[in-house]
Every structure is written in structure tokens, then in C-alpha cells.
Amino acid sequence: MSATPSKMMPLGTPAPAFALPEVTTGAIVRMDELAPGQPLLVMFLCRHCPYVVHVQPELARLGRDYSGRVGIVAISANDASAYPDDAPASLSAMAAEQGFVFPFCYDEPQTTARAYGAACTPDFFLFDAARRLAYRGQLDPSRPGNAVPVDGRDLRAALDALLAGRPVGPDQRPSIGCNIKWK
Numbered sequence: 001m002s003a004t005p006s007k008m009m010p011l012g013t014p015a016p017a018f019a020l021p022e023v024t025t026g027a028i029v030r031m032d033e034l035a036p037g038q039p040l041l042v043m044f045l046c047r048h049c050p051y052v053v054h055v056q057p058e059l060a061r062l063g064r065d066y067s068g069r070v071g072i073v074a075i076s077a078n079d080a081s082a083y084p085d086d087a088p089a090s091l092s093a094m095a096a097e098q099g100f101v102f103p104f105c106y107d108e109p110q111t112t113a114r115a116y117g118a119a120c121t122p123d124f125f126l127f128d129a130a131r132r133l134a135y136r137g138q139l140d141p142s143r144p145g146n147a148v149p150v151d152g153r154d155l156r157a158a159l160d161a162l163l164a165g166r167p168v169g170p171d172q173r174p175s176i177g178c179n180i181k182w183k
Helices: 050-066 089-099 109-114 153-163
Strands: 020-021 028-030 041-044 070-075 104-106 122-127 133-137 177-178
Touching: 020 104, 041 109, 050 070, 050 089, 050 177, 070 122, 089 104, 122 153, 133 153
Parallel strands: 041 070, 070 104
Antiparallel strands: 020 028, 041 122, 122 133
């Protein structure tokens, strides 16, 4: 299992716009229509990566816990021709199995993943209500096989800080996961 760290986009970076199809409905999800006036969490995920599989239940909990207070979207950009588990139909099944309450989009041309500088799955980008990057990094320190509980503590602390009107702490650690499967 290869471990790739996130690139850690500079804080304050504006959220790159996107318009991507949602894997379950086919509807186009536009970044600027997601929870205007609220923070926005953009997560790069896939189905086959053991790092994502390890945290899926926490991602579903996170979606339920912050629904209505934070815009949340998941995006998969992996090359589905080389990794069929990451094709839209399989991602749709994953979303249903996990009970995701947020849109799950497919970035077939990989332009959104490149605009965000996504490097791994999972990779997390949290923007404030003005759509400026406030947090990027790990969900928590848990990794497959390290026996640390999956509780989302790092990302939850950042979300809670934004929702309370406080700055997000500067101690942000890169996410670790499988590399994005580029074409």
C-alpha cells in the first residue's frame, strides 16, 4: 500500500469553481451553488483505496453531523478505465452503502482535481463562508493498521472553529492516502 501525502495548498486560496455530475442522479453540482454563506468542505475520495475504506463510516457521520451547517461534496477523479471500482456506478453504490448525505461527483476530465492540487484519496479542503481555504490536511491521525481510532478529530476541530467564528489552528498535517490515478 503506497502512501502519498496531500500537497497542502496555501491557506487563503480561493476555492476553484467546478461543475461536475453527481454519480447517483447525474445532476450537475456547481461549487457556487453549494451552501452559499456557509463553509464548504471538498473531499477527494475513491472507492478502492484502503485509506478511504478505512474512514468511510466517519465520512458518513461527518456528513450527517454537519448537514445544513456546512456545504459538503465528495469528488472522485480517478481514471475509471484503469480503475473500474472508481467508475460512477460503483461510486453511486458506495454512497448508498455508506449512507452519504452529500453529493458525490465524478471528475472524468480530472480538471477539478488538478485545480485543487489534489494528490491523494482522501484529500480534504475546507473553505470558509467567503470560499477561502481555511484547512487542508488529514481527517485524523488514524491510518489502516495503526490502531488509532477513526474520529475525524482534526477536520472536526477545523469545522467547529469556522462555525464558531474562530480561526482554524495553524497546526495542519497532510492527509495520507493512495495517489490520484491520473490518465
